Amino acid sequence: MAEALPPQLRQIQHHLRTGQEHEKRDPVVAYYCRLYAMQTGMKLDSKTPECRKFLVKLMDQLEKMKKELGDNESISQELVGHAHIENYALKMFLYADNEDRSGRFHKNMIKSFYTASLLLDVLSVFGELSEENFQHRKYAKWKATYIHNCLKNGEMPQSGPIGMEGDSVIDTLQDARAVSMPSQPSQPSPHVLPRDGPGANANFSNIQIPPGAHAPANTPAEVPHCTGEVRLTPEDYTRAQKYCKYAGSALQYEDVGAAVQNLQKALKLLTTGRE
Structure with a gap:
């Protein structure tokens, strides 16, 4: 955003800068950095004219990004x-x-x-x-x-x-x-x-890390074996689903180690009832 950051919103400047740095590298990271900045900025000062003007422009930018990234599951x-x-x-x-x-x-x-x-x-x-x-x-x-x-x-x-x-x-x-x-x-x-x-x-402000x-890399752990009947709670299923999503996200970066690690966590939880 070209709009100058009002001093009252100084707390969110580094999150906005991180969003800017990831504009092309990882638009999902850029989107959520700006969403955090907007939500935090609203709590800091949404009353004064300069802050309101800045936050409205930030909201417009978020809406535009949401439309452009609408097909991305990380946004939807x-x-x-x-x-x-x-x-x-x-x-x-x-x-x-x-x-x-x-x-x-x-x-x-x-x-x-x-x-x-x-x-x-x-x-x-x-x-x-x-x-x-x-x-x-x-x-x-x-x-x-x-x-x-x-x-x-x-x-x-x-x-x-x-x-x-x-x-x-x-x-x-x-x-x-x-x-x-x-x-x-x-x-x-x-x-x-x-x-x-x-x-x-x-x-x-100027160091680029791809x-x-x-x-x-991550060292694969031993796959747990199922011993007897395991009673899983709804929370266990939610956590297992979360680990599977993490694995999918890791594969987007071709990070096989992290994907394997998260799938193993899901498998251990589903087979033993423990993390």
Whole structure:
């Protein structure tokens, strides 16, 4: 949007910028970033003339995008849209987390942490965040700020969740990595992700990370076997359906590892009644 952002709506500027960056790369991400910005902007200030004018233009842009993307299931079906955004956010998070734990600190990994946190914000358009996504968002925002400040001041950051308050954050991250990360993560291609050494100044507005280029492969887990009769609740069926949608979204990015992982989660839930 060419319209200048009113200062009262400054809180949504990074979500709008992320939407702009994904205009051509991933229009679904762009759409939901703008939807989040519009919903948040309405709560911030929908009364003053400049804010109302800005938000009306944003609504018009969303309506236009919705018509153009009308055939896309990620727009027409909330469950698929949620899976699309969550998958994208967690792929960025896992890439940045892997770089961080390997001691590789550079602008792209900071950008990846930061964008992941913004996209986890965006998930709130579908309802309340899960505890796992809430903790991932909190950690990603902290890490992006912490590493950015260290490099800006010429200091060497500490890898991993060391030094962050709240054991629940660390526990959640360790649990997530146990099922999401391979034992030997694949390394990003140097021509896709240029690295910057300590002292680089992180600029969140101009680093391009192509989707799928930074996602580590996933190690398939053992397929669970059905033991006896399993009584499933309606919530179990909903969760299994969600994992199948996630798998479909991963295949859009040709991310076989994530697709297999989510299908295995669905299979385990349906065969054992547990996640």
